[in-house]
Amino acid sequence: MSDAERPGWTESVSAADRVRSVATTLSEPRTANWIAGEAEVAHETASKYLDRLVSDGKLETSEAGGKTVYRPDPVGQYLAEMHSLYAEHTADELAESLTEITDQLRRWQAEYDTETPNELRATIDETTDAATADEYRRVATEWEQLQYRQSLVEDTLRLYDRFADDPAPTPV
Amino acid sequence: MTPPGSPNPAVYRELRDVLRRQPEITATRSEPDAVQQRYLVASVAPARIEPPTGPESPRIEVRWLAARDQFRIDYTDPNTGFHCGWHRDDDHPDLGATHFQYERPADDEPTYEAADFAATTPPKLLWICLDELFSVRLPTLTGP
Numbered sequence: 056m057s058d059a060e061r062p063g064w065t066e067s068v069s070a071a072d073r074v075r076s077v078a079t080t081l082s083e084p085r086t087a088n089w090i091a092g093e094a095e096v097a098h099e100t101a102s103k104y105l106d107r108l109v110s111d112g113k114l115e116t117s118e119a120g121g122k123t124v125y126r127p128d129p130v131g132q133y134l135a136e137m138h139s140l141y142a143e144h145t146a147d148e149l150a151e152s153l154t155e156i157t158d159q160l161r162r163w164q165a166e167y168d169t170e171t172p173n174e175l176r177a178t179i180d181e182t183t184d185a186a187t188a189d190e191y192r193r194v195a196t197e198w199e200q201l202q203y204r205q206s207l208v209e210d211t212l213r214l215y216d217r218f219a220d221d222p223a224p225t226p227v
Numbered sequence: 228m229t230p231p232g233s234p235n236p237a238v239y240r241e242l243r244d245v246l247r248r249q250p251e252i253t254a255t256r257s258e259p260d261a262v263q264q265r266y267l268v269a270s271v272a273p274a275r276i277e278p279p280t281g282p283e284s285p286r287i288e289v290r291w292l293a294a295r296d297q298f299r300i301d302y303t304d305p306n307t308g309f310h311c312g313w314h315r316d317d318d319h320p321d322l323g324a325t326h327f328q329y330e331r332p333a334d335d336e337p338t339y340e341a342a343d344f345a346a347t348t349p350p351k352l353l354w355i356c357l358d359e360l361f362s363v364r365l366p367t368l369t370g371p
Contacts, residue, residue: 061361075241076241076244076348077350080237082235113237133236149262185317192295193297196294196297200265204264
């Protein structure tokens with residue numbers, strides 16, 4: 056396969072999907088203009104799809120310097136993830152994963168002799184060598200990501216209790 | 228409100244979508260399972276890359292720590308031992324935020340290069356790296 060045969064991002068992914076993938080993965084609030092540039096779409100196109108993502112609960116807006124800025128809606132993203140966990144896994148699968156997650160979190164607590172990711176970060180001081188400091192920061196971030204998955208799984212398992220009489224939803 | 232920098236499940240969802248759209252990639256999965264989602268793994272069709280390899284499928288691993296703006300995209304070919312990847316971490320500050328590294332079977336140690344991208348968001352960054360991997364890096368680094 057030569058260079059010319061590989062389709063690029065703009066050829067392979069629709070404008071709507073590019074705007075969604077850019078806007079829902081932003082790490083800081085951005086204007087429609089910025090998102091249009093990153094997604095390689097016209098400003099009007101970006102605005103149209105951004106409005107749709109806001110009304111779908113995927114993004115939230117705020118005002119900064121007289122301009123509207125967009126960022127992923129943390130609640131909307133959390134609920135969407137809960138819904139796909141509920142739709143794609145049985146309660147038993149979720150419970151099994153929850154056990155593995157809890158075991159891993161305990162392993163980190165034991166290995167680093169700290170209770171929380173922030174405590175692990177707080178152990179870094181001027182006597183910590185650079186490699187160890189980097190490992191602690193990386194583990195602390197992975198630890199937080201796994202705690203987030205733990206909350207998601209726990210909340211999703213509660214849905215099974217609440218809707219115990221309903222058949223499992225069809226995977227989406 | 229969730230504090231800035233907290234995990235965003237859309238990141239791995241969108242990154243997996245990028246992997247699925249590559250013609251060279253045959254399967255993608257989350258590891259250690261779909262519930263925990265600690266990183267993504269993709270299988271590459273050995274005959275669809277240039278130059279072809281085989282019989283085993285090369286593997287791509289994607290790890291994204293969005294809260295720290297760090298990532299690792301790694302390609303390994305189990306048939307030859309070739310490895311390359313783009314890393315944004317604190318390992319090589321002399322090369323800037325992101326570096327590309329590769330190690331061929333005959334190399335004594337990996338080679339590192341600075342990497343710079345015309346992209347900020349994770350899915351677009353991954354797309355650019357995969358495009359460069361399949362159209363430039365593999366033909367150049369693993370070719371005759």
